[in-house]
Amino acid sequence: MVRNGWAVTGWGLGYAGFGLGCALGGTRLFGADWPGWVVAAVGVASAAAGLAVVRRTPVRRSPGLRWLLWLACGAAAVGAWGLLMDLVALLFGQRVDSVPDAVERTLAAVGAVLLARTAPGLRPGARGGPGGRAERVAPAPAAAPPIVQLAAWAGTLAFVPYVLMKLLWAFGGSFAGISGDQMYASYVRNGSSGLWLALERRGLDGTVLLALLGVFLLWGLVRPWGQVFPRWTLPLRGRRVPRWLPLTPALLGAASLAPYGVVGIGYLTLCTAGVTRIRLGEFASEQSALEISWVGMCGFAGYGVALAVAARSYWRRTRG
Numbered sequence: 001m002v003r004n005g006w007a008v009t010g011w012g013l014g015y016a017g018f019g020l021g022c023a024l025g026g027t028r029l030f031g032a033d034w035p036g037w038v039v040a041a042v043g044v045a046s047a048a049a050g051l052a053v054v055r056r057t058p059v060r061r062s063p064g065l066r067w068l069l070w071l072a073c074g075a076a077a078v079g080a081w082g083l084l085m086d087l088v089a090l091l092f093g094q095r096v097d098s099v100p101d102a103v104e105r106t107l108a109a110v111g112a113v114l115l116a117r118t119a120p121g122l123r124p125g126a127r128g129g130p131g132g133r134a135e136r137v138a139p140a141p142a143a144a145p146p147i148v149q150l151a152a153w154a155g156t157l158a159f160v161p162y163v164l165m166k167l168l169w170a171f172g173g174s175f176a177g178i179s180g181d182q183m184y185a186s187y188v189r190n191g192s193s194g195l196w197l198a199l200e201r202r203g204l205d206g207t208v209l210l211a212l213l214g215v216f217l218l219w220g221l222v223r224p225w226g227q228v229f230p231r232w233t234l235p236l237r238g239r240r241v242p243r244w245l246p247l248t249p250a251l252l253g254a255a256s257l258a259p260y261g262v263v264g265i266g267y268l269t270l271c272t273a274g275v276t277r278i279r280l281g282e283f284a285s286e287q288s289a290l291e292i293s294w295v296g297m298c299g300f301a302g303y304g305v306a307l308a309v310a311a312r313s314y315w316r317r318t319r320g
Contacts, residue, residue: 004118008050008069011111015076016043018107027100039079039104046072046111053118066119073115077255079108084256092196092206113248120319138240141224144313152222155306159211162299165292166205176291177284186282214253214303220246221310227318243318247311254308261301268293 019039022029029035049068056062083105086096096102143149165175172180184200196206220226226246229236271278272290283289 002054004114005050005053007114008053008111008118009047010050011107011114012043012045012047012050012072014043015107015111016040016047018104019043022100022104029100029104030098035104039108042072042075042079046076046115050118069115069119073112073119076108076112076115077251080105080112080252081255081259083109084252088207088210092193095191109252112251113244116251117244139318141227142317143224144222144310144317148309148313149222151306151309152218155218155303155310156215158302158306159215159299161295163208163211165295166208167203170200170203170205170208176288178288178292211299211303214307217246217249217253218303218307218310221250221307221314226314243315247315250307250311250314254304254311256304257300258304258308261297261299261304264293264297265301268297 016039019029019036019042021027021036023033023036023040026033027036029039045068049065049072052062052065053069056065083102086102086105089096090102144152168175169178169180169183174180184197187197187200199206199209227241229239229241231237267276268278268290270276271286278286278289278293280286280289283292
């Protein structure tokens with residue numbers, strides 16, 4: 001716990017310094033001036049909580065401090081929203097929309113992980129071992145409950161229409177009145193990287209590959225093989241997978257895709273009902289924009305929610 005406390009303290013000071021620098025230097029975050037002050041406040045509160053954790057080692061019951069850590073963790077998770085989109089844009093577009101926003105999201109994601117690692121150690125019943133560390137014994141690998149595996153199936157199937165749509169474009173077909181050549185031209189016009197364009201020309205869409213990796217992660221969270229390194233990882237085979245390795249991308253993906261998809265479905269519902277009009281962007285008609293957006297948002301929402309459910313189950317099943 002001492003090491004976790006100092007890590008949270010250091011991160012909090014760095015996060016506060018970044019926010020304060022943006023606020024005083026006139027650097028806008030997310031298109032506004034005030035988020036810098038919020039970032040600074042979250043950082044200061046986190047640093048104070050981290051110091052309190054160090055002072056309370058060995059571990060003993062501290063519900064107020066534990067709730068402060070969880071609140072700071074939630075605030076950091078909100079601040080990290082959109083990091084997955086930044087990573088995809090950086091990988092395939094070679095740039096992000098805003099460098100300060102991307103830096104803030106990265107720092108917030110690191111803080112959310114550190115805070116989430118520290119808060120459970122202060123829960124009632126936590127025991128302190130030598131040096132103040134909690135004594136933990138990793139449980140045997142086990143599958144998630146049937147209801148969680150059902151959610152994984154739902155999340156997987158939600159991505160199928162999206163994958164088929166993208167592959168259809170990649171192979172030169174048309175969907176919702178948009179041809180594959182038109183989509184390729186839009187990628188070129190938007191400055192997509194050479195890697196993205198090369199994959200498209202060979203019938204492989206970059207987002208499809210990411211979707212397949214996402215489904216692999218989803219099932220690794222609900223099946224026993226996701227807790228032990230497989231045979232082909234020769235130096236590591238048979239060893240336990242560190243909890244942070246699958247949980248970090250899972251929490252990042254769930255925090256990005258679930259809200260994005262759910263809010264997007266609400267917006268598309270209003271557009272379909274005629275309450276408001278959808279933004280056309282590069283689409284030729286509202287009908288095309290609605291059809292394509294419904295496929296994407298249903299996939300993101302279904303997978304994002306399933307990933308959140310699977311990550312929670314994995315967290316609970318692998319906790320000593």
